[in-house]
Amino acid sequence: MTIEINATIRKAQGTGASRRLRNSGRVPGIVYGSGDVAMIELDHNDLYYKLRDEAFHASLLTLNLDGKKESVLLRDFVMHPFRQQVQHIDFQRVDATHKMHKKVPLHFLNEEIAPGVKTGGGKISHVMTELDITCLPKDLPTFIEVDLGKLELGHSVHVSDLKLPKGVEIAAHGTHTAEAVVVTVQVPRGTVEAAAEATAEAAAAPAAKEAKK
Structure with a gap:
């Protein structure tokens, strides 16, 4: 277009x-x-x-x-x-013969069916919404897709995991390293606190029983 x-x-x-x-x-x-x-x-x-x-x-x-x-x-x-x-x-x-630097948006796919969300009860956290790239003008993508269909709870997608279109590279002078996190599935804070409380109560139960004797 x-x-x-x-x-x-x-x-x-x-x-x-x-x-x-x-x-x-x-x-x-x-x-x-x-x-x-x-x-x-x-x-x-x-x-x-x-x-x-x-x-x-x-x-x-x-x-x-x-x-x-x-x-x-x-x-x-x-x-x-x-x-x-x-x-x-x-x-x-734009010079068609020279590579250029540009930020392009990221489009996140299959968030609702990611195992970490659907079965793990996690929440998607978008650390990045765009990516610094270099390419020839003819290869410039309007966006880059990030497929989250297999993302497990507590796992992340890194820049190095992205499938870049042909002719597109991560900008060497950009802010994103290969291991920078793009998106992650986090355990909801309430779930973590509830688990911590349950663990604390379980640990205190034997002591409580001894005190009643």
């Missing part, structure tokens, strides 16, 4: 110009990377709804800038502190 977004060159610059742009239903932005930096503007409503789509954040995008199309990645955007308004957005041009 190709996601395309339309933009035009932004002629007026500065704080005042950006404020007037936002008041007119437009969003100021910038495109950088190979070539000249381009100051752009986009339709707010179109951009706002695209930002609500997870794929928009982790896909190769087609930017139609005044009729000229180029491949870009979303790099950053700023929202108003309390309004549903996009204040600014950054895109980076």
Whole structure:
């Protein structure tokens, strides 16, 4: 699926110009990377709804800038502190021949049938929700699946356990090592406390009987 977004060159610059742009239903932005930096503007409503789509954040995008199309990645955007308004957005041009670094979301499958949950009474704890990867633009996945169908109580899935798509690698300068925990099935706290109390009561029972004699 190709996601395309339309933009035009932004002629007026500065704080005042950006404020007037936002008041007119437009969003100021910038495109950088190979070539000249381009100051752009986009339709707010179109951009706002695209930002609500997870794929928009982790896909190769087609930017139609005044009729000229180029491949870009979303790099950053700023929202108003309390309004549903996009204040600014950054895109980076993509070189098809060079590997890039990107964070992609993790999709967790079969949580409800994981043995640690279904029969063990555990709860899923998501330590990570996205992963730092490197790949060529053509190999960029919109998400990475994490299958929890065989996860037992007290066990975890580590970064090294993930099945990465062809051409995708863990980012060497990312925050995740191979043994970093992605997700785990934890014993509910109440269950642990109840078991501890039962053990304590069982240990105290013989002493109580001796005291009654």
